[in-house]
Amino acid sequence: MNVFDSLIGQEHAVEEMKHAATDAAKVAIGERGDAMTHAWLITGPPGSGRSTLALAFAASLICPNGGCGECIDCRNVAAGVHPDVEHIVPEGINYKVEATRNLIERASLLPTRSPWHVIVVEDVDRFRIDAASTLLKSLEEPPPATVWLLCAPTVDDVFPTIRSRCRHVALTSPTFAAISQQLTARFGIDPAMAAWATRAAQGHIGRARALATDESVRLRRKQILDIPTNLRVVSSCFDQANKIVASANADADAIVTPLDQEDDQDIRTAFGEGAEGKGLKTVERQMKSALKDLDDRAKSRRRRVLSDQYDRVLLDLTGYYRDVLVIQSGAEVELVNEELRESIERVASVDDESATLRRIAAITEARDQIVANVNPLNAFESLLVSLRDPRLTAIVG
Numbered sequence: 001m002n003v004f005d006s007l008i009g010q011e012h013a014v015e016e017m018k019h020a021a022t023d024a025a026k027v028a029i030g031e032r033g034d035a036m037t038h039a040w041l042i043t044g045p046p047g048s049g050r051s052t053l054a055l056a057f058a059a060s061l062i063c064p065n066g067g068c069g070e071c072i073d074c075r076n077v078a079a080g081v082h083p084d085v086e087h088i089v090p091e092g093i094n095y096k097v098e099a100t101r102n103l104i105e106r107a108s109l110l111p112t113r114s115p116w117h118v119i120v121v122e123d124v125d126r127f128r129i130d131a132a133s134t135l136l137k138s139l140e141e142p143p144p145a146t147v148w149l150l151c152a153p154t155v156d157d158v159f160p161t162i163r164s165r166c167r168h169v170a171l172t173s174p175t176f177a178a179i180s181q182q183l184t185a186r187f188g189i190d191p192a193m194a195a196w197a198t199r200a201a202q203g204h205i206g207r208a209r210a211l212a213t214d215e216s217v218r219l220r221r222k223q224i225l226d227i228p229t230n231l232r233v234v235s236s237c238f239d240q241a242n243k244i245v246a247s248a249n250a251d252a253d254a255i256v257t258p259l260d261q262e263d264d265q266d267i268r269t270a271f272g273e274g275a276e277g278k279g280l281k282t283v284e285r286q287m288k289s290a291l292k293d294l295d296d297r298a299k300s301r302r303r304r305v306l307s308d309q310y311d312r313v314l315l316d317l318t319g320y321y322r323d324v325l326v327i328q329s330g331a332e333v334e335l336v337n338e339e340l341r342e343s344i345e346r347v348a349s350v351d352d353e354s355a356t357l358r359r360i361a362a363i364t365e366a367r368d369q370i371v372a373n374v375n376p377l378n379a380f381e382s383l384l385v386s387l388r389d390p391r392l393t394a395i396v397g
Contacts, residue, residue: 003056003067003074007049008182008205009174013042016169017053021060021067024147028115037167039139039148041124043155044171047204051122053171054149058085058118061147073114081263084111089122089304100131104138107146117146124150125157132159139165173203183212202319202336207312220247224316229343231388241380248309248376255305260298267294310376314367317387318360324348325356350391362386 004014016035023033040057044050059077060067062084068074076082088103103119111117127135139148139162148166152158155168176198182205183194189212197212200221210217227240267290319336326333327348335341348356366383370376 001069003059003063003069003078004053005069006052006186006205007056009178010049010053010171013053013169013171017057017060018066021057024061024116025066038142038146039150039166041150041152041155041158041163041166041168042171043152043157043168045153045173047202047207048171048173049205050151050171051120052205053169054120054151055085055087057149058120058147061116061118062114081266082114084114084116085118085120087120087122089300090126094126094128095131097131097134100127100134104134107138107148108143110143111145115145117143118149119146120149120151122151124152124162125154127159127162129159132162136161136165174205176203179203179205179208183209187213189213199334199336199338200319202315204315207315220251221316223247224313225320225337225340225343227317227384228320228347228387231384234385234388237384237388238381241377241384244310244313244380245377248306248313251309252302252306256298256302259301263294263298264291267291307370310370311367313380314363318363320344321356321360321363325353325360328353328356347389350389355389359387 004018007014019035020037023035026033027036040054042050042054055077056067059069059074062073062077062082063071064073065071073082077085080087086103086106103121107117107119109117138146142148150158150162150166155163155170176195179198180191180194183189183197184191187209189197189209193212194208197208200211201207211221224244231237231240267287320340323335323337323340323344324347326335327345328351335344337344362383366379369379369382
């Protein structure tokens, strides 16, 4: 087992990172290691494994065995609780200057129990010029034990001043066949189910696994894909939007609540809650401070998970209208939702390609609105009104 095993179709990048991890171990003891550097930029399309590669590399730097995937350090990195690995995501549409300054201050700290202090930063394309300038200073004069792992969709999305200070690692979209084979080999998923899930997830590895292994995920997907033919009247748009948001919140709670409870108990246990003796008040103050920080992180985690739930809905809708466009254009390519061909052909017969493109653009706009902190319910209400076509009532109803 190795921390890089879950990467699919990225052999060149994995070999480069393994080589760098080997040289990092040399650098840590004062030897020369040219394959290692202090700042990396990992780019690739959604589903390519940017975050997976970054966290795997982080674990390989922290692990005394180069990323065995089994030791306590590797498990803690994977769980997001290792003290020497930070995983940063933007809380809003852009990174804020103050938050970036705080990050830079933490970057100057020495690692607590490992050779390296690793900082994984997602969505580096969301740095505005002021926040990017703040980050640039740390990249130009890095603390000796700090490693930056920056992630973005493409190299062109990143400020030239940032990317010029980093070593670039480019990922590609793995083939559907490779993803399907991985699902079967690693998780014992039936090949037919793996192939369907991969196509339905549009090549997103984590989503494909969830679809293949969780019937409730498949059911929710079907409910979303039924929406385009069930927007009979305007009021149904509002009803469906409310269901989407309520379901996303329920799913987010189901995911984060157990994690929050476990983290809370770990903090209380670490500070010896209920103990007695000298220094108790000081410990209690420290525990309250730690619990407050934990609460802030929990809120941030819930926002990320909720955002993922909304993205899932929008991805499924995009795939549906992509299929409509395929039918309208007469392209001889496989549908994402082949099992819904009859429904898709009905929708395609009602309108033309330009109308479908407008609907796809409306889905993209809804995503941008949610990222910009527009009320998700309002964003979905507006979107579904845009998707509704009264002419479908006569055909479908």
